[in-house]
Amino acid sequence: MSEPMTTPEPTASQPESTRTGPGRLLVAVYGLFALSASARAGVQIATKFQHAPVAYVLSAFAGVVYILATVTLTVGSRTARRIALISCSIELVGVLAVGTWSTADPASFPDATVWSGYGSGYGFVPLVLPVFGLLWLRYWSKRTRSQRPAEAASDGASNRAAADVVAAHDTGNGGSSSQNLRGNNVLRGNSGCSQHGFLPCWTLLPRKRRSPGSRRQQW
């Protein structure tokens, strides 16, 4: 197979965001499932909800989770990655739980969901997808922990850049200590959440919650 147009890529290059590199494929498959699961659930709920209400509601829920994962993996900011982590975890638990439930009690599922039989109707992709999603997010978590400056430069989220400036002003010493603290807060996935409670870490702007923390550190 001759391919005069192709040029081999340097293998050392790293993906720039969660939607590039392997993430390109991941987002594509997530988008596919977001569309198929929610469209299917929409048609089923609209036309024959009474036939299998449990299955259709679960399909709709799965569709929402897939949409959430698709969007957050595309955005790729730290907050988005945290929501993506939650989405992928819900997916994995969902496909295992619904897979077991549908095997143990087929009577509850007169019609299949995306997650029935551990995703067997969809080539077991629903079972594999959250695993790869979680691995991808773990890669990013590790990488940002080890390469704080590079990630700050490449992430490109504007609120983040603005927040860095604010943090530097707050600490008055170039922001290096707050930088470390913030890195620890964010990059251990959920451990940052446990400090502030669960909700604020993704409903509020993360920077505002953390600046008191950096002052505490300094004093």
Add this chain to the structure above:
Amino acid sequence: MNGAMPTTIIVAGLALAGYALLMTALNHRMNVPLLAAVGVLEILLLVEVGLVVAKLADGGRPGSTGTLIGYLIATPLVPLVAVFWGLMERTRWGPAVIAVAGVVAAVLMLRLHQIWPAIHV
């Protein structure tokens, strides 16, 4: 299967997926031959959609017309969206997106003919 057209599309979709996966394995980016192959698949899908629409216009009705129309709209969009998304990638993972589109095209043909088994196109 249900006539020559869907069989052709399934073979073409899987062949495209194989070619694209090979490119991913060999660390190649998106290139013109791959885009041409996607173009062939897109034309085949449009012909298939045209044939099914002609059947619908003739008065034939499947069990669930709404689902069928959804498939008719979504099917030709799959390669287009994949090319758009894959061209944004400058690494081996661009062709991987095209591979997904090839498999999806084949699966959509199977599903289309499950929804309406009597198409015979």
